[in-house]
Structures are given as C-alpha cells and as structure tokens.
Amino acid sequence: MTAPPLDALLTAAGEASAVAGAPDDPATPERAARALWATLAEPGDGVAGALVAALGAAESYRRVFVAQDGRAASDAGIAPAELRAGTARWIPRLGEHALARTLVGASRCHARLLTPDSEHWPAGADDLGAHAPLCVWVRGRVPRFDAAQGAVAVVGARAATAYGEHVAGELAAGIAESGALVVSGGAYGIDGAAHRGALAVRGSTVAVLAGGADTLYPRGHTDLLERILRDGGALVSEVPCGTAPTRWRFLARNRLIAAFSAATVVVEAGARSGSLNTAGHAASIGRPLGAVPGPVTSAASIGCHRLLRDYDARCVTSAAEALELIGRGEPEPLDLGEWTGDRTRLRDALSRTTFREPGQVAARSGMAISEVEALLGALLLEGAVEHGAAGWRLRSG
Amino acid sequence: MTAPPLDALLTAAGEASAVAGAPDDPATPERAARALWATLAEPGDGVAGALVAALGAAESYRRVFVAQDGRAASDAGIAPAELRAGTARWIPRLGEHALARTLVGASRCHARLLTPDSEHWPAGADDLGAHAPLCVWVRGRVPRFDAAQGAVAVVGARAATAYGEHVAGELAAGIAESGALVVSGGAYGIDGAAHRGALAVRGSTVAVLAGGADTLYPRGHTDLLERILRDGGALVSEVPCGTAPTRWRFLARNRLIAAFSAATVVVEAGARSGSLNTAGHAASIGRPLGAVPGPVTSAASIGCHRLLRDYDARCVTSAAEALELIGRGEPEPLDLGEWTGDRTRLRDALSRTTFREPGQVAARSGMAISEVEALLGALLLEGAVEHGAAGWRLRSG
Numbered sequence: 126m127t128a129p130p131l132d133a134l135l136t137a138a139g140e141a142s143a144v145a146g147a148p149d150d151p152a153t154p155e156r157a158a159r160a161l162w163a164t165l166a167e168p169g170d171g172v173a174g175a176l177v178a179a180l181g182a183a184e185s186y187r188r189v190f191v192a193q194d195g196r197a198a199s200d201a202g203i204a205p206a207e208l209r210a211g212t213a214r215w216i217p218r219l220g221e222h223a224l225a226r227t228l229v230g231a232s233r234c235h236a237r238l239l240t241p242d243s244e245h246w247p248a249g250a251d252d253l254g255a256h257a258p259l260c261v262w263v264r265g266r267v268p269r270f271d272a273a274q275g276a277v278a279v280v281g282a283r284a285a286t287a288y289g290e291h292v293a294g295e296l297a298a299g300i301a302e303s304g305a306l307v308v309s310g311g312a313y314g315i316d317g318a319a320h321r322g323a324l325a326v327r328g329s330t331v332a333v334l335a336g337g338a339d340t341l342y343p344r345g346h347t348d349l350l351e352r353i354l355r356d357g358g359a360l361v362s363e364v365p366c367g368t369a370p371t372r373w374r375f376l377a378r379n380r381l382i383a384a385f386s387a388a389t390v391v392v393e394a395g396a397r398s399g400s401l402n403t404a405g406h407a408a409s410i411g412r413p414l415g416a417v418p419g420p421v422t423s424a425a426s427i428g429c430h431r432l433l434r435d436y437d438a439r440c441v442t443s444a445a446e447a448l449e450l451i452g453r454g455e456p457e458p459l460d461l462g463e464w465t466g467d468r469t470r471l472r473d474a475l476s477r478t479t480f481r482e483p484g485q486v487a488a489r490s491g492m493a494i495s496e497v498e499a500l501l502g503a504l505l506l507e508g509a510v511e512h513g514a515a516g517w518r519l520r521s522g
Numbered sequence: 523m524t525a526p527p528l529d530a531l532l533t534a535a536g537e538a539s540a541v542a543g544a545p546d547d548p549a550t551p552e553r554a555a556r557a558l559w560a561t562l563a564e565p566g567d568g569v570a571g572a573l574v575a576a577l578g579a580a581e582s583y584r585r586v587f588v589a590q591d592g593r594a595a596s597d598a599g600i601a602p603a604e605l606r607a608g609t610a611r612w613i614p615r616l617g618e619h620a621l622a623r624t625l626v627g628a629s630r631c632h633a634r635l636l637t638p639d640s641e642h643w644p645a646g647a648d649d650l651g652a653h654a655p656l657c658v659w660v661r662g663r664v665p666r667f668d669a670a671q672g673a674v675a676v677v678g679a680r681a682a683t684a685y686g687e688h689v690a691g692e693l694a695a696g697i698a699e700s701g702a703l704v705v706s707g708g709a710y711g712i713d714g715a716a717h718r719g720a721l722a723v724r725g726s727t728v729a730v731l732a733g734g735a736d737t738l739y740p741r742g743h744t745d746l747l748e749r750i751l752r753d754g755g756a757l758v759s760e761v762p763c764g765t766a767p768t769r770w771r772f773l774a775r776n777r778l779i780a781a782f783s784a785a786t787v788v789v790e791a792g793a794r795s796g797s798l799n800t801a802g803h804a805a806s807i808g809r810p811l812g813a814v815p816g817p818v819t820s821a822a823s824i825g826c827h828r829l830l831r832d833y834d835a836r837c838v839t840s841a842a843e844a845l846e847l848i849g850r851g852e853p854e855p856l857d858l859g860e861w862t863g864d865r866t867r868l869r870d871a872l873s874r875t876t877f878r879e880p881g882q883v884a885a886r887s888g889m890a891i892s893e894v895e896a897l898l899g900a901l902l903l904e905g906a907v908e909h910g911a912a913g914w915r916l917r918s919g
Contacts, residue, residue: 214888214889371867373863418830430837442827469770487611491612493614496611
C-alpha cells in the first residue's frame with residue numbers, strides 16, 4: 126500500500142477535530158506524529174521506540190512509510206530486518222483517518238496529550254529506553270509524578286483478601302496524606318483499595334489504564350474511576366482513546382506504573398499475580414521495590430513473600446516505611462536487646478521480699494562484692510532498692 | 523580468702539559424688555575445672571572465657587586463685603584490671619564444696635558434661651569466642667548439633683498468637699521430618715509450639731535452658747520438657763544443675779541457641795521480644811537468620827518485620843525455606859511474568875464467537891499480517907484456533 130504523507134493525516138485530523146471540538150493541546154506535527162505512532166504500534170514496541178527516539182516521530186514516519194528509506198534502520202540503530210518486521214506490524218493500522226480517529230477520540234473525552242516536550246511529562250518513563258511510551262493521554266488533572274513529594278505505586282492482586290484491602294487503603298491514605306501521589310492500575314482488589322484510600326484523605330491518585338483513558342475498565346469500577354476524575358486525580362494511558370484493554374496491554378501497562386512512580390509497593394499478590402510483573406519492571410529499571418507481608422498461610426501473600434525472599438524487596442508495614450523507599454522519613458532503629466548489663470544481673474539477684482547481704486547478692490549475680498555495693502548505692506538513690514538490718518531488697522511498685 | 527587447691531575441690535567432689543552416685547563421665551581434672559569455672563562465673567563471662575581458652579581451666583584456676591599470679595592476665599590477653607575485677611566476681615562463689623555441689627547436682631539428674639574435647643561438643647559454640655560456654659550440661663540424648671542434617675533454631679515470642687503457634691509447629695515438624703534438629707528455648711508460645719511440632723513427627727528437638735538442666739522452667743512446661751527427655755530429645759544448659767533462671771541468664775542463654783544452630787528462624791516477635799536478642803546473636807556470629815512474616819496489623823509480628831527490613835533476615839514461609847538457610851533444598855524460581863509474547867497478543871485479538879480475517883487480527887494485535895498468518899497456522903495445529911470461511915476464531919473449551 127501507499128502510505129499517506131503526514132500532512133494529509135494532519136489535515137484529516139484537523140478537519141475531524143474541528144467537527145468534534147478542537148483538542149486543548151497545540152497539535153504540532155511532531156506531537157501529532159507521536160500520537161500517530163502510538164496508534165500504529167502496540168505499547169512497548171521497541172522498534173517504533175528506537176526510531177522515534179533517534180529520528181523524531183514526524184521524520185520517522187516520513188522515512189519509514191512515505192520515503193520507504195531502508196537506511197532509517199541503521200540511523201536508528203536497529204537491524205534492517207527489525208524495521209521490515211516493524212513496518213509489517215504497523216501497516217495494518219495505517220490509513221488516512223488513523224490520526225484523526227485518535228485525536229477526535231481524545232477530544233471527545235477531554236484527554237490531553239503529553240509528549241516528552243510537555244512540562245509534566247513523567248520523566249521516569251524515559252528509563253524504559255526504547256520501550257518508553259510514545260505519548261501519554263491524560264484525563265483529569267495532569268499528575269506531577271516528579272514533584273518533590275514523589276509518587277508511590279501501590280499495587281496488588283485483584284483476588285485480594287479483606288486484610289490486603291485494609292492494608293492497601295491504610296498505606297495509600299498515609300502516602301497521600303504526606304502529599305505524595307498514589308499510582309495504581311484501577312483494578313479490583315488492591316488497586317481499588319489504594320485509590321479509595323488516597324481519595325478518602327483528599328489525596329492525589331492516578332489510575333494508569335491498559336485501555337484508552339476513556340475506557341473505564343473494569344465495569345464495576347466505573348464509579349471509582351469517575352470519582353478519581355472528579356476529585357482531582359487522573360486517568361492516564363499510552364494507547365488512544367477507544368482502545369480496548371487486552372491481556373497484552375495490561376502487561377505492558379504495568380511497566381508504566383513502575384516507571385511513572387519513584388517506588389512500587391506490592392500489597393498482596395498470589396504466586397502468579399500480574400502485580401509481580403509490575404514489581405519485575407520496577408526492579409529492572411532500578412526502582413525501589415516494597416512488599417507488604419501477610420500470613421504465610423494466605424495464598425494472597427505468596428507473591429509478596431517471594432518478592433521479599435528473592436527480589437530484595439523491602440518489607441513495608443506502614444505508610445512511613447513506604448515513604449522511606451522514596452527517601453522520605455527516617456528509619457527507626459531496632460533494639461536487638463542488651464545482654465550485658467550489671468543492673469539486670471543485680472536485679473535478678475535481689476528479692477522483693479527477702480533482704481540479702483551484698484555477699485549473697487554477689488554470689489547470686491556472679492558480680493564482685495565491691496560492684497554490688499556500688500550499684501546498690503546507685504539504685505538506693507534512685508529509689509529502686511531499700512536497705513534494712515538484714516541487707517537489701519527491691520522496692521515494690 | 524585463701525582459695526582451696528583444685529585437688530582439694532576434686533577430692534571433695536569425688537567423695538560427694540560417691541555418695542550421690544558417680545557421674546557417667548570421666549571427670550578428668552581439666553573437665554572438672556571447666557565445670558568449676560562455669561560454677562564460679564556467670565554465663566558469657568568474657569574474662570573467664572579468655573583465661574580458660576588461653577591457659578586451660580585447671581591451670582587458670584591454679585594461677586588465678588591459688589598462686590594469685592597477676593601475669594595470668596597478660597598471658598590470656600586481658601588487662602590486669604579485668605582480671606582483678608573478674609576475680610572479685612568469682613570469689614564470692616568459691617568454696618570447698620563449689621565443684622562438689624555442681625557435680626552432685628548433675629549426677630542426681632543424670633546430666634552429662636560436655637567440654638570442647640567431647641565428641642559431640644557443639645562446635646558452633648566456639649564462634650562465640652571468649653563468650654563461648656565453658657561447658658554444657660546435657661540431659662537426655664546428647665544432641666548432634668553438627669550432624670549433616672543440621673540444626674535449626676525456631677524461636678519467638680512467649681506472647682504468641684494462634685497463627686504464630688500454628689506456623690511454628692508446622693515449620694518445626696517439617697524441619698524435624700527432614701532429619702534436622704529443632705533447637706528452641708522451652709518457653710511458652712513459639713518455643714513450645716516448635717518443640718511440640720518436632721515431637722509430633724518423632725523428630726529431634728533440644729531445649730536450651732536458662733537455668734540448670736534439672737530446673738524445668740516455666741512450670742507450665744514441665745510436662746513438655748519431660749516429654750522431650752522421654753522422646754529422645756535433650757535439655758541442655760551451660761549453668762550447673764540447681765541454678766535458677768534469671769533474666770540475665772535468659773539473655774545469655776539466647777546466644778547459645780544461636781550458636782548451637784546452623785540458622786535461626788524467628789516466628790513471631792513483638793517489638794521487644796527476647797527472641798530478637800537471639801536473632802541479634804545469630805547475626806553477630808554470621809549465622810543465617812530467617813523471619814516468618816505475619817499480618818502487618820499484628821503486634822506479634824512487628825519484630826519479625828523489623829528483622830526482614832533492617833537485619834537482612836530471609837523471609838521464611840515454609841520448612842523448605844527454613845532448610846534453605848542451612849544449605850539444604852533448592853529455591854524455586856519466581857516467574858515475574860512475560861510481557862512480550864506474540865501468542866498473548868494474538869489471542870487478545872481473536873474472538874471465541876466472531877471469525878476475523880488475518881488483516882483484522884493484525885490491526886487489532888499490532889502484528890504483521892505475515893506473523894499473524896504464521897502463528898495462526900501453529901495454533902491451528904495445536905487445536906487452539908479454528909478456521910472458517912469468514913476467518914479465524916479461538917476454539918472454545
């Protein structure tokens with residue numbers, strides 16, 4: 126097939142947008158071309174990512190589809206075969222109205238387009254390299270993933286227990302109260318509890334969706350996702366509005382949750398929970414990873430325990446500990462107990478009822494008489510012991 | 523005071539033992555002198571430990587108490603002031619019958635004396651350096667701490683929950699079934715559950731006591747401790763029979779639990795549980811440390827979670843994982859999920875009801891038509907898809 130030039134796509138998009146109501150972002154050709162690439166390629170398409178990163182979105186489009194310039198591959202550092210395979214993947218979605226549909230879809234639900242030149246582009250996304258999102262669509266208030274307060278992903282199993290949902294809600298509330306952003310995936314179970322926990326304290330929360338930002342999925346979370354929009358949160362997605370969530374897109378979406386956030390905490394996860402995939406992404410791009418423990422008798426905590434065991438996840442039991450992952454708050458030291466201590470030995474050797482001579486106390490405690498006498502004097506001043514004709518004893522109360 | 527020579531003490535002990543019934547160990551002067559030192563010094567007395575390690579028990583006794591030879595300090599690498607302070611600590615317990623009382627007490631309850639030259643001396647004790655026990659008294663079957671099957675300490679809070687006791691019992695049973703020794707402290711709560719778990723599968727278990735091996739403490743565990751003896755386990759202690767447990771001796775005892783075992787697992791521990799002290803000893807002598815997680819809402823698991831967070835304890839959720847700590851059994855790898863995978867993308871794009879052409883499937887999946895066709899062919903062979911006049915769909919069931 127012959128691919129239409131970008132100008133033609135832009136013109137078609139402009140005309141369609143004018144009918145639907147203009148998008149609120151200036152659609153420069155480069156930004157529009159990113160939206161187009163995100164329409165043609167599935168999330169995480171590394172070949173599309175490499176081309177756009179190396180050549181720019183508009184120029185990549187021109188060279189790949191219009192000029193059919195094979196040197197684009199070497200210029201983008203990819204193999205010619207990869208470019209050919211990529212082109213074959215993208216072509217089925219390319220048509221005169223490909224961009225128009227995407228921009229009109231965004232316009233209809235007031236989704237804003239973020240690209241790397243946007244002020245609030247989530248910089249963490251770039252850690253995904255060639256698998257970075259080509260653009261991000263945002264409904265609601267544009268989130269500040271990179272604000273000083275930070276962003277923490279709170280994710281977990283759909284098949285959560287009451288315990289898990291309770292903990293997720295508490296964690297998210299504490300994180301949100303500190304001013305940090307609570308990022309999750311909008312799913313049933315832990316994700317939903319995390320969003321609700323943040324909303325409950327009027328905090329900020331973002332649901333990163335696997336389908337389009339207008340596609341409220343799962344159905345049973347329509348109210349929750351609308352409430353996120355209404356209460357100052359956001360729904361974000363890398364795929365065009367109108368795109369259905371698929372298993373593939375859920376898996377790809379998980380990398381965004383990990384990359385947009387400064388740290389990821391998994392609250393409950395079965396042995397095969399999708400949230401382990403999010404954890405894997407977080408670990409692979411060097412994000413701190415936390416896992417909330419639970420009863421070892423609970424199947425819903427198996428994944429968390431495996432993260433603790435095998436992936437060096439930090440054990441997270443409170444919002445304060447989650448915030449430590451992003452460098453906020455101070456860890457509290459644990460006292461493993463002092464097993465030296467003459468006072469302990471002396472008290473062990475004293476009675477509350479019977480008076481004992483220092484010599485007896487020394488023999489019982491294994492301390493020198495002189496030590497016993499010195500310490501008894503100190504304890505007398507503190508009111509901890511009393512002295513009678515027959516020796517010393519502990520004071521009651 | 524003038525200290526009696528060791529010979530006098532041995533003679534007194536021999537006479538007393540003859541009356542009480544001879545101990546079953548050959549009481550060489552050196553072994554008897556170790557038992558004497560363990561009578562004079564409290565557990566973990568580093569000065570006594572350094573002297574005995576450097577000069578031998580009998581010779582240390584002679585130089586310190588009989589010859590009052592100040593050079594013993596420099597010969598043992600300790601400061602003269604330490605030796606003076608030590609002597610002042612030990613003197614109150616020294617009398618003609620000190621050793622006799624200890625040996626007669628052991629004889630009465632059939633406690634056997636282990637010293638470093640004993641075949642089954644717990645070699646791990648030597649990792650405590652100057653704080654190593656001077657001797658170990660054993661009632662019951664002499665434990666093989668260093669057997670190939672290994673020994674695992676299972677310890678935890680007295681104030682355990684039903685969850686903690688359940689898990690401790692299961693862990694101990696699994697460890698014991700593998701042939702390993704279950705070491706604990708005989709206390710209420712986790713310790714008791716661990717001993718019971720091992721006994722339930724006819725496994726080997728050892729209670730390391732803070733008082734003498736004949737002093738069944740706590741009272742409520744008299745039956746349990748007697749059952750350990752009856753069923754082939756052992757009660758061991760470093761203090762002479764007849765010695766009362768004190769807080770000091772509990773703390774000191776904890777180091778033995780850690781040192782006798784190849785690894786320590788803490789099942790439940792409040793923020794100030796004594797079992798954290800055992801964990802601290804295990805860590806300080808380089809023993810692998812495990813902690814069993816629990817609900818973050820449970821105060822009884824706070825200490826375990828702190829061990830996971832701050833002390834690099836391994837998360838232990840099963841006996842198999844406890845055995846991994848001592849190098850037995852293989853860890854199972856965790857699959858963090860594959861988010862590439864053409865099959866996932868293809869299946870996402872197929873329906874169970876509607877037939878779709880490869881071109882439609884390519885557009886939906888973001889794959890090349892040639893890839894779609896090749897993979898559909900493979901899935902057809904596998905029986906996963908079916909082909910009709912209108913295209914392809916997933917086969918049901």
